[in-house]
Amino acid sequence: MGNSLAQESGSRVFQTLNDYIYTAGGDLAYTFDLFGQKQTIKGGYMLQVKDRLFDAQLFANYLPKDNPSLRQLPIDQIFAPGNFGDGAAESTQFAFNSINNRNFRYLSNTILNAISCNLTTRWATSSASCGAYG
């Protein structure tokens, strides 16, 4: 146990990550005869919205002033509620606080619009494709 906040000892981490993905779209295929061969044109549209929420909260117990007898208690007794003090600088009892960092929480969002088209010919089993997104 240190006398400052540390992730290495007496710490707890709570974190959540939520991903939400919404997709909508359609594809169309049209087959027709040209020059006695079957030709296929395909087209499609896709809308995708992605949201992400991340939140982490880090806490640690620490001893403002060293207290060897408390520090050496077994792990299932050391953090008993009775061992917490008032958190003053001269206190030899535990104090509780959070470890803060601006990276511990973020929100992100992506919106994707995509279209595609594809022409498959049977003259020489060739195909041409195109796509765009933004």
Next chain:
Amino acid sequence: MRFLQLLLIILFSTLGSFAQKGKIEGKVTDAKTGQPLAGVSVINKLNEHGTSTDLEGRYTINIENGAKISLVFTYNGVTQQVDDIEIKEGKITTQNLSLVQREKTEEGVVVRAASTARRETAASLITFQKNTNTVASVISAESIRRSPDKTTGEVLKRTPGASLIDGRFLVIRGLADRYNQAMLNGILLTSTEPDRKTFSFDIIPSSMIDNIIINKAFVPELPGEWAGGLIQVNTKDIPSQNFLNIQVGTGFNSQTIGNDFYKAKGGKLDWLGIDDGTRGLPDNYTTKSGFNLATQDQRNAIGKELNNNWSAEAGKVSPNVSFQANGGFTGTLFGKKMGGIIGLNYSKTSRYTDILNRIQTLENGVFSQQYSYDDARYTQEVTVGALASISLQLNKANKIGLKSIINVNTNNYSIRRNGVNNNNNDDVNGGEVTFKENTFFTTQLTGNIISRSTEIQMVWLF
């Protein structure tokens, strides 16, 4: 790190089948384009009974006797016969066909020579590979049915160029799991792990899969956020017959069974992989900014309220458990053909790993050790999942489907650490208890419209 693992698995499986007759199902595609052919007449030569293919080119025929039969396929003036199809009683046989259409130069009705069942099934697969405008590997329901694989992951590792890590993360063409992307029925899947981009393929049971396509080259109509491979998993919609499969399994690991297994005190729902609030933040904690505005006394009060389960206690571990049940039904709703599948799966596994955890540095020719820890890691993994899918065939040209999957994947572990930290000359005797719960839920509505007069096919999804 290497450890010896001895796993004994006893599998009890019961296979229930409602139908006593044999059944034959399959898909008819155009040999030239690979597109499904709708309206192909399929006749059983023995009794002249038959059916025609639906808008996806699929057909199903009931067969009375378990014998070798011949099927006659007729489409657009072309007749093709397939012989030697072996029907087993109470089982479904798959017979696909890639039909060679009549060329403009040919006159009248064309009857092609009969070929065998085996040759035609292989031919349909080759037609698909030949006609895709991309580099792709395909795994069909037929090959999944022949293999003993239980999960999608096990099925995928049989594909050339793919390998599986930890039994669930896929490496394609040597590119690690984060370079691959998974799709389920045309919808992009999220990462199943909170700390990296990957997908755990053990959550989809293999019995629910219709086919898997692994794209290895980009195509305009599919997302491009991958480099190794795009794995498209398509689940079954209308099953060919009612079925119910129940599988119960158990096993043990010599490193865990009979030895002390350290586990932190948990909640009542730990066996389901769900935390019941035992590990949560106390009621007097409101928000992150609220905590930062609180006085030190208020913060200490929150610290005291938090659960005091810091230690992992030794106990005996129960054997691993796995349970899988899936059922399918077909019927009619308002006179329309409908069908669906429902699946449940559960597994609980215990594992022990001994890790030597060290950081060493070499600076100006001086070798020094930062720390050296001996970590004993006790892991309990729980997976609970359910899948439901319902499809309704409105008419020959319209089909609509609804699919939902929910999955909880939990990793509950404790680490007991002993060692030395040379940076501050500390003897370290510590531990870590972690509960990582991962919930995955997806639901989608899809539709399929085909207009035969103009040969327009439309697929939409939500």
